[in-house]
Amino acid sequence: MEGIKDKVAVVGMGCTQFGELWDKNHRDLMVDAAYEAFEDAGLEPKDIQMAWYGSRESGFTGTQLASALKLEYIPISRVENFCAGGTDTFRNACYGVASGVCDIALAIGVEKCKDHFGGFNMDILEPFDRSMTEWDGPPVNQFAQLATRYMYHYGWKYEDLKRIFAMIDVKNHHNGTMSPKAQFHREITIEQAINAPIISYPLGLFDACGVSDGSAAAIVTTPEIAKSLKKDYMLVKALALTNGAGQAVLQPEYDFLHFPEAVAAAAQAYKEAGITNPRQEIDCAEVHDCFAITELITYEDLGFSPRGKASEDVEAGSFTLEGDLPVNTDGGLKCFGHPLSASGLRMIYEIYHQLQGKAGPRQLKKADMGLVHNIGGICGFFNCAIAILGKPE
Amino acid sequence: MVGITAYGAYVPLFRLSREAIAEGAKGEKSICNFDEDSITMAAAAAIDCLNGIDRDTVDGLYFASTTHPYKEKLGATTIAMAADLKTDILTTDFSHSLRAGTSALKSALDAVKAGSAKKVLVTAADCRLAFPRSAFEPNFGDGAGALLIGDTDVAASVEASYSVYNEIMDVWRHENDSFVRTWEDRFTLAHGYLAGVKEAVSGLMKKFGYSPGDFSKVVLYSPDGRRHTELAKSLGFDPKTQVQDPLFAVMGNTGTASPLMLLVAALEEAKAGDRILLASYGDGSDAFVLQVTEQIEKIRGRRGMKKHLASRKAVTDYKDYLAWRGILPAEPRKETVVFLSAPAIWRERDANLRLHGVKCKACGTVQFPPQRVCTHCHTKDQFEPYRLSDKRARVFTFAMDRITSPVLELPIVTTTIDFDGGGRMQCFLTDRDPEQIECGLPVEMTFRKLPMKGGIQSYFWKSMPIRT
Numbered sequence: 001m002e003g004i005k006d007k008v009a010v011v012g013m014g015c016t017q018f019g020e021l022w023d024k025n026h027r028d029l030m031v032d033a034a035y036e037a038f039e040d041a042g043l044e045p046k047d048i049q050m051a052w053y054g055s056r057e058s059g060f061t062g063t064q065l066a067s068a069l070k071l072e073y074i075p076i077s078r079v080e081n082f083c084a085g086g087t088d089t090f091r092n093a094c095y096g097v098a099s100g101v102c103d104i105a106l107a108i109g110v111e112k113c114k115d116h117f118g119g120f121n122m123d124i125l126e127p128f129d130r131s132m133t134e135w136d137g138p139p140v141n142q143f144a145q146l147a148t149r150y151m152y153h154y155g156w157k158y159e160d161l162k163r164i165f166a167m168i169d170v171k172n173h174h175n176g177t178m179s180p181k182a183q184f185h186r187e188i189t190i191e192q193a194i195n196a197p198i199i200s201y202p203l204g205l206f207d208a209c210g211v212s213d214g215s216a217a218a219i220v221t222t223p224e225i226a227k228s229l230k231k232d233y234m235l236v237k238a239l240a241l242t243n244g245a246g247q248a249v250l251q252p253e254y255d256f257l258h259f260p261e262a263v264a265a266a267a268q269a270y271k272e273a274g275i276t277n278p279r280q281e282i283d284c285a286e287v288h289d290c291f292a293i294t295e296l297i298t299y300e301d302l303g304f305s306p307r308g309k310a311s312e313d314v315e316a317g318s319f320t321l322e323g324d325l326p327v328n329t330d331g332g333l334k335c336f337g338h339p340l341s342a343s344g345l346r347m348i349y350e351i352y353h354q355l356q357g358k359a360g361p362r363q364l365k366k367a368d369m370g371l372v373h374n375i376g377g378i379c380g381f382f383n384c385a386i387a388i389l390g391k392p393e
Numbered sequence: 394m395v396g397i398t399a400y401g402a403y404v405p406l407f408r409l410s411r412e413a414i415a416e417g418a419k420g421e422k423s424i425c426n427f428d429e430d431s432i433t434m435a436a437a438a439a440i441d442c443l444n445g446i447d448r449d450t451v452d453g454l455y456f457a458s459t460t461h462p463y464k465e466k467l468g469a470t471t472i473a474m475a476a477d478l479k480t481d482i483l484t485t486d487f488s489h490s491l492r493a494g495t496s497a498l499k500s501a502l503d504a505v506k507a508g509s510a511k512k513v514l515v516t517a518a519d520c521r522l523a524f525p526r527s528a529f530e531p532n533f534g535d536g537a538g539a540l541l542i543g544d545t546d547v548a549a550s551v552e553a554s555y556s557v558y559n560e561i562m563d564v565w566r567h568e569n570d571s572f573v574r575t576w577e578d579r580f581t582l583a584h585g586y587l588a589g590v591k592e593a594v595s596g597l598m599k600k601f602g603y604s605p606g607d608f609s610k611v612v613l614y615s616p617d618g619r620r621h622t623e624l625a626k627s628l629g630f631d632p633k634t635q636v637q638d639p640l641f642a643v644m645g646n647t648g649t650a651s652p653l654m655l656l657v658a659a660l661e662e663a664k665a666g667d668r669i670l671l672a673s674y675g676d677g678s679d680a681f682v683l684q685v686t687e688q689i690e691k692i693r694g695r696r697g698m699k700k701h702l703a704s705r706k707a708v709t710d711y712k713d714y715l716a717w718r719g720i721l722p723a724e725p726r727k728e729t730v731v732f733l734s735a736p737a738i739w740r741e742r743d744a745n746l747r748l749h750g751v752k753c754k755a756c757g758t759v760q761f762p763p764q765r766v767c768t769h770c771h772t773k774d775q776f777e778p779y780r781l782s783d784k785r786a787r788v789f790t791f792a793m794d795r796i797t798s799p800v801l802e803l804p805i806v807t808t809t810i811d812f813d814g815g816g817r818m819q820c821f822l823t824d825r826d827p828e829q830i831e832c833g834l835p836v837e838m839t840f841r842k843l844p845m846k847g848g849i850q851s852y853f854w855k856s857m858p859i860r861t
Contacts, residue, residue, distance in 0.1 A: 130734035131741035132843055132851045141807040144792030152790070152832040201793035201804060249819050250760045250768040252811040256790050379809070379819065 003272040009226030012041025018214035027068035029215035049102040054089030054109035054341035083376020086344025087385035110215035111339030144200035147293035149256035165292035166193035176331025207292040212337025216345035238273035238388040248380035261384040262301035286347035396550035399541040401442025404701035422645035427717040427801040428841040434537035435518035436475035442539035453483035453513035457493035474746035491675030501542040519648030534645025538653030548688040555597035558677030593678035605629035658698040751776035759815035786810040
């Protein structure tokens with residue numbers, strides 16, 4: 001197995017404003033995201049040979065994308081992998097190019113979450129079956145259960161864990177003030193975060209990301225074509241995807257202190273990219289901060305922090321814009337909200353710009369290798385996608 | 394000898410102070426939680442009754458209630474599933490009268506006597522609604538009783554029975570009514586309750602040659618806290634020494650379940666040789682004479698009435714009670730589950746209602762819900778059913794959610810629990826005190842109703858702190 005490393009290049013990206021976009025439908029958002037990507041790549045819609053369209057609940061079948069952009073009679077597959085859908089859509093487009101069946105492919109993710117009572121509907125089968133009205137709530141309680149166990153296992157006092165969560169919340173809100181396309185643009189304080197109303201104990205309002213509408217798109221091609229289009233294209237270094245086998249809720253051995261799906265995906269990705277010391281070799285990361293506990297545990301799952309020690313790195317400021325491994329430089333899900341299938345591509349958009357040196361006031365000094373991580377679902381049934389992008393040599 | 398071979402009861406954890414309903418009213422009444430109904434309470438009483446008894450030996454389950462969730466759909470079958478009984482047994486519902494509990498008892502005695510069944514489990518439960526602030530409202534309590542009827546190892550044999558009916562509009566509820574109606578009590582008591590029970594009890598004593606002094610305990614259904622005393626006196630019993638306390642101060646009138654629950658309370662105090670008289674009321678009366686045997690000492694290990702009554706939590710806000718009963722409308726949930734599927738409900742019935750997990754025949758690993766491929770050794774389709782409803786567990790972790798919730802219970806507690814003997818499950822925690830939940834909390838399983846959807850009342854199991 002050779003893997004994907006250096007076989008596919010990103011030449012164009014687009015991203016809409018994220019937020020409560022009451023006046024736009026999913027097609028409007030895809031037009032906005034795609035045309036920004038076309039302009040960035042110097043390409044036209046007719047140049048797209050194949051496309052992948054990520055949507056959890058904002059339209060079925062490739063026709064939604066084809067009709068929005070008038071892409072006439074090219075193959076388009078719809079991708080759905082819950083919160084990992086955006087990054088997985090990108091992954092599929094990259095594989096299309098790497099396989100040689102097409103030279104230029106479009107990956108686009110879109111979601112109109114705010115059309116669904118402010119969240120997302122659960123009108124899906126497994127693991128939400130229709131034999132009872134039992135688990136009919138949003139997944140927040142699942143992440144809260146990890147937070148409870150994390151607190152118990154490591155002997156944390158509630159107040160102390162909340163302070164660590166608050167430091168993550170404050171960091172992401174700070175970064176979001178510098179992201180014009182984010183949903184939220186205001187600083188918060190540690191005290192505000194700690195004292196906010198509880199959403200799902202022990203997670204409070206500021207420990208949770210927002211819910212928003214949005215779309216983001218990427219145009220991928222071969223490195224050879226990329227060179228002909230622009231200098232500052234980026235190369236795909238790794239693509240990983242794992243899907244939970246339901247084991248966490250079957251086996252008492254599962255500790256609720258890590259995401260096995262993320263640990264496995266990270267191992268795949270690092271192997272493919274040839275990374276042996278992620279803390280050293282990765283310059284910036286966009287991780288799935290749906291809740292503060294997710295970001296905290298993800299530091300450990302991705303090998304940025306030793307197991308059980310992520311809080312020490314949080315306290316040291318390691319993941320701030322000034323730290324040695326800035327995480328969620330654009331404000332993350334915390335500030336962008338989480339339109340499921342759009343998030344992964346929005347995160348790739350940020351890494352792409354950091355690597356290009358075009359991230360504006362939040363630009364990092366050194367950004368040669370960046371990582372994107374998404375995880376979503378419920379315990380046992382998480383889906384995790386990781387993408388690693390790097391500058392060409 | 395045919396009679397009671399085991400007993401069980403269920404009183405919900407929650408008690409509403411009568412003061413919260415009517416100023417100056419004394420005592421408290423038992424109220425079921427928002428996720429309980431007559432079926433879940435009857436299931437709990439049935440399981441209490443079956444403690445230590447091989448469930449495969451039960452070959453009938455009767456359910457009596459005037460508060461059946463369905464007008465057309467048996468409740469006994471749902472209870473039989475929750476109690477994990479085999480399917481080739483008698484099941485039927487008795488309804489439409491507060492006498493239905495003793496009518497079910499009479500039918501079970503007759504079935505065993507006739508030889509058509511060896512062991513019939515009789516359950517009765519009620520959670521009747523009174524018009525808010527009416528005179529009935531402080532009186533009505535919620536609860537369930539269960540009696541296992543058989544002809545071996547009889548703890549209280551039924552020596553005689555006698556029934557009368559009287560056609561009267563004293564207490565009723567039309568198909569379109571939610572709340573129980575009544576006429577002026579001076580009329581209804583005189584010509585309904587007092588006349589009906591007196592006719593049955595005196596008829597019984599006359600027919601079988603008993604006199605009031607022959608009974609160590611008289612168990613009389615009572616519509617309120619004092620009428621049974623008046624009745625007992627008029628029948629020649631001594632209210633001080635002979636009459637079972639109708640438990641009005643601590644529970645209230647539990648309707649169809651009341652005679653069975655009061656009988657359980659009497660049996661808990663009874664000793665071999667005691668003779669008990671039981672009489673119900675509802676469009677007439679069923680009266681029974683029971684003779685307690687030495688076997689009574691062998692069936693003590695139950696929660697029954699005493700332990701259930703002792704395990705209580707006060708509800709002080711009348712509005713909580715009104716909301717739980719659906720009298721105060723709750724804001725409709727933002728719909729997430731679009732519909733319930735009858736085929737899915739049917740297909741998952743053993744997992745959802747019996748709480749059957751599976752145990753891998755190859756490696757012995759217990760798993761819930763049932764799997765096709767073993768979580769541990771990956772062997773395919775080599776499983777045996779494994780009942781989890783009677784296993785205790787510990788909370789591994791939990792969340793206390795304020796947004797997932799039906800607003801009837803904030804926060805709603807979700808748990809991941811690990812069963813003693815193996816197996817893990819995610820479920821809600823009910824009858825909980827948010828202050829006392831922690832990792833490692835010991836829990837037991839309880840059968841509860843879920844939100845209604847499309848006219849379907851679905852049920853599943855929740856964890857709850859062990860009731861002590």
